[in-house]
Amino acid sequence: xxxxxxxxxxxxxxxxxxxxxxxxxxxxxxxxxxxxxxxxxxxxxxxxxxxxxxxxxxxxxxxxxxxxxxxxxxxxxxxxxxxxxxxxxxxxxxxxxxxxxxxxxxxxxxxxx
Numbered sequence: 001x002x003x004x005x006x007x008x009x010x011x012x013x014x015x016x017x018x019x020x021x022x023x024x025x026x027x028x029x030x031x032x033x034x035x036x037x038x039x040x041x042x043x044x045x046x047x048x049x050x051x052x053x054x055x056x057x058x059x060x061x062x063x064x065x066x067x068x069x070x071x072x073x074x075x076x077x078x079x080x081x082x083x084x085x086x087x088x089x090x091x092x093x094x095x096x097x098x099x100x101x102x103x104x105x106x107x108x109x110x111x112x113x
Contacts, residue, residue, distance in 0.1 A: 001013065001014050001039060003027065003029075003039075009021055010024075010027065012024065012027065012041070019041075022044065023043060023044050024041055024042060024043055024044060025042045025043070025044050026042040027039060027040060027041050027042060028040040028042070072110060073106075076106065076109075081102065081105065081106075084105055085098065085101045085102050085105050088101050088104070088105065090104070
């Protein structure tokens with residue numbers, strides 16, 4: 001596999017065959033010590049996902065993050081959020097400090113803290 005990234009576009013080749021850049025919405029590469037690199041190609045449509053060779057394949061649909069975030073935010077009680085934020089030791093006095101503290105608090109709650 002060869003990936004040549006230039007600005008917002010990338011040219012991707014598998015076994016010398018170049019993939020149409022319009023057929024992919026992105027790619028992810030990860031590598032952990034002691035393991036082979038892992039490359040995930042995000043295809044725009046199923047017709048573009050055709051190649052020959054040896055590979056470990058996992059098929060997944062698009063991840064819908066919005067409903068999860070929307071559900072989390074809908075469950076926030078403003079009467080609980082406001083005092084929690086106002087009691088934060090890192091609440092500043094500058095512009096947008098209240099908003100920053102609210103986002104920090106929501107992030108901590110989202111991670112179970």
